[in-house]
Amino acid sequence: MISLRPRGGHDAMRRAAARHGAGLIALSPWSLKLREDDDARLALKAALAASKVVFTSPAAVRAANALQPLRTHPRQQWFAVGAGTAAALRRAGIAQVQAPQRMDSEGLLALPGLAELEGIEVGFVSAPGGRGVLVPSLQARGARILRADVYERVPVPPSSRAVAQLQALSDPAVLALSSGEALQRILETLPATALAALRRARIVAASERLAGFARECGFDDVVTARGPRPADLLAAAGDART
Known part of the structure; x- marks a missing residue:
């Protein structure tokens, strides 16, 4: 293999x-490197305050949790692209996480909680590159994306x-x-x-x-x-x- x-x-x-x-x-x-600069911290703070928060990988969860403890707020919804990311969020203290059976971008976009997004802020916690279909699709549904790139891939x-x-x-x-x-x-x-x-x-x-x-x-x-x-x-x- x-x-x-x-x-x-x-x-x-x-x-x-x-x-x-x-x-x-x-x-x-590549190797993974945590982004610890002020811009990353401020972007993460804004993303985690959104009505809906999307995490794209377990690495994004670990990096975000290293920058600040993850805490949910009333009426927030948290989403994970797959089971591994959802498990990482639960380990970080987020008990209620929605994740698709089909563990990819298309599966995530099919979740009912991400269907109607007109005027809604969506926190998007990820890394530069990858998952290229998600942000444009969420924006096409009317979402205002608050992106936080909390780690990067170093070739x-x-x-x-x-x-x-x-x-x-x-x-x-x-x-x-x-x-x-x-x-x-x-x-x-x-x-x-x-x-x-x-x-x-x-x-x-x-x-x-x-x-x-x-x-x-x-x-x-x-x-x-x-x-x-x-x-x-x-x-x-x-x-x-x-």
Whole structure:
């Protein structure tokens, strides 16, 4: 299994792969850095005061909670893009969190609480880049977006160990895809021989949108998982082999 996660973020995928008797090649396109400047703190304060608050990842929850304790206010609604983000919010003290069954941007946008937004302030806690469909869609519904980018992705080169592991592959592997931006970055930075091995991999995508993106990037062997969790991606990889 090939994992595209931030540096230091492969543990859950590694454990899931081990339960299936598989090894893991950890490809990290970037590391995550907390934004601690005054602008980030002020933007977060405004976002957390909105009527509705959206978090796009567990990393956004951890970064926001590091900048200020998360507290809900009367008549607020909190939203998470998926189960992992919702769990992170609950650990941070937010008991009532709405999250979609379909754990992607489209699933979040289908939640009833985000349907009618004319004139409503929506706090959007995230990082620069990624989730490009969410903000325009919320704005199209009339929302006033109060965006707080509380962390950033700092590009890093693929590790020499991961490159060597890819170059040593004798059989096609499975690439777990939960971020189009991560795939694009890796395709741009891998050495040619490692890239050739990656292109032989079967893609297990976390959503139909990501499956389509993988095909646009030239991958032919693409299947779609139920969601972005490691267990979902591993299950889809196993189903595709049978």
